[in-house]
Amino acid sequence: MEATAKDGARGRNPRGQGERLREEIVTAAVRMLDELADDQALSLRAVAREIGIAATSVYIHFADRDALVLAALETSHRDLMESVQQAADAASDPVAVLRARVLVLGNWAHRHPGLYKVLHESTINQRADVSFKLALGKQLTEAVQRCMDAGLAPADDAAAVSLDLRMAVHGAVSMRVNQPDLPWPPLEEQVDRYLVKLVGVSLGASER
Template sequence: MNDDTPATPRRPNARGQGERLREEIISAAAKMLGELADDETLSLRAVARAVSISPTSVYLYFSDRDALVAATMHRCHTEMLKAADDADAAQPSPALGLRARILAQAAWVQDHPGLYKVMHESRVGMPFKEILFNRMTASIQRCMDAGVATPGDAATVALDLRTAVIGMLSLRINEPDLPWPPFPEQADRFLTKLVGLELPARA
């Protein structure tokens, strides 16, 4: 069988279903990237086979591999962002909201370690990642305004916190045999030392 031949022939999409096919391509790419944990080894032909279409059909939606990787990571980032936003909004105080935001991000990473590696180690441009940073900055600013965090420039503090969290999550993936403490404990130390957060006592 030619490498360009889909494993199972696919019926053409009905008129107006092009967006559905685009999402199916992204879903297939996300599954593969999660398993590979490296976008450099992603094959558009393999993605096409998984969706039962020809490689030329992929190019109708994505100009090249990088474009597909960026679109896939955008979807993943949106999912992680929603989990963090929902967790923050569900808490009764800014301090607990910021903590919940960090823990929700970590939970998503635990479920999708390969995708997280691609998100932060790929050379493909991903400007949408700035949204997560902006949301963290806003959450820190709320803590400062409420008087539960050390006053200062929220963006600078958010950058420090983001660096610590991303580095810690990446290390946990790449060096799992280190004697890692429970993530909530480490996150609390980051929040106390970097943000000056006074976390309410928890039962």
């Protein structure tokens, strides 16, 4: 973090602390994107003001807005992946693991609707390489396959089933994010219906 001068302005980072400043910039961008819900509403100068540094300090680490937005989204996605994995590790069987993974995705979007919109609905998805998002889909497909391998879901194309499940969940989440005032049923109930109808699992009391 940059040293603070006597007049309240931030001074130059001590040697070797540039990475700490970069992390602080990304953290501020994540917070602001969640509030703005629009990647193009973010500016490097606004991020600099948010953390009390000169705009030139931001440009040292990020060439343009897209570079910063992409770094913020990768950070958010990495944190989401960690939460998903923690929930999966705490589950008791393949069906519970699959359900836990899906629910974490939905609940994260509920807590961070702005980030969700930028991550999935912003034009940066057409301008930049967001292939890091493929990891969640891959892990969900593996979770579906484990249900099939254990005889807890009918044998099928796990990738196709996983895609159907993700599309259904993203649709439910997106509608909640964009129309929050409608009388939505609990997300858990919808997820359970998707798991039964799209994956073909049976949900016991332990999974609900």
